[in-house]
Amino acid sequence: MKQMQEANKSSKLADEVVVDLQQQISLGKYKEGEKIPAEPELMKTYGVGRSTIREAIKTLASTGILKVRQGSGTYINARPSHSESxxxxxxxxxxxxxxxxxxxxxxxxxxxxxxxxxxxxxxxxxxxxxxxxxxxxxxxxxxxxxxxxxxxxxxxxxxxxxxxxxxxxxxxxxxxxxxxxxxxxxxxxxxxxxxxxxxxxxxxxxxxxxxxxxxxxxxxxxxx
Structure with missing residues (x-):
């Protein structure tokens, strides 16, 4: 039960990070082709753990908004309007x-x-x-x-x-x-x-x- 509650809490935190990152992208803070801050910086910005940041990035990557390049970092892949309903x-x-x-x-x-x-x-x-x-x-x-x-x-x-x-x-x-x-x-x-x-x-x-x-x-x- 405790593990389930912790998992739900982590998922909600990841959702909050997803929403905020997407807002920053939509408002032009991060532009297509640019690299977003590294995990340690994002962890500090949002006050969450590494697993939460990774879950948020995975969510945005699954929609085609972010592109993870192994050994290089995570980049803005496309504007949301190009890939989402x-x-x-x-x-x-x-x-x-x-x-x-x-x-x-x-x-x-x-x-x-x-x-x-x-x-x-x-x-x-x-x-x-x-x-x-x-x-x-x-x-x-x-x-x-x-x-x-x-x-x-x-x-x-x-x-x-x-x-x-x-x-x-x-x-x-x-x-x-x-x-x-x-x-x-x-x-x-x-x-x-x-x-x-x-x-x-x-x-x-x-x-x-x-x-x-x-x-x-x-x-x-x-x-x-």
Missing amino acids: LDVRLRRSRLKEVNDVRFLLEKEIIRLATSNRTIKDIKTMRKALDDRTAALYKNDYEACADADIRLHTAIASASHNSVLADLYKTFTHTIRDFFNKRGSADISKFAATHVLHVQLTDAIINKDAKAATLITETLLKNNY
Whole structure:
């Protein structure tokens, strides 16, 4: 049991190193073809052991971002956008970065949804909202999370912009994975914002873009 806990801790530390290194690469600190710092320097920078650094490098090398050259060092092999799907890119990003982009995405989705929603969209949103309500009464976290995702993806579909809808689905599932990975499976988070979700649905149905946008901003500020 102790060994398993230590392994999980080491894996989480490696994930943190992966995210930080990738952020540095994306922001241009390390450029394609350049050599990254040696293991001892990385160990000192991140305050972790050699095995953690090696696991992080192995992860980045497996995606084609880093290239390990025996006897020479580790180099930037290619920019992430050349080798990764959006889903993979999001999963190794910081939650704040994901939410920053999600904020911009949702504001446009809300604007379009309040103008373009149809009777069919309204029925789909209401069904998801009803399921969300029922799951809260049953204290069923998984059912509530599923209904919450269906509600938000229904809103995205109501924008009638297929690109935005597909992008939003990826963001939503990634954010849920973030919370599950961090052990945040707490249904009280859904309960605390249920009234806002009811108001958001009503605002879209009533084509009240201003109210819908304000509600969305409140939800996003609280990472919901």
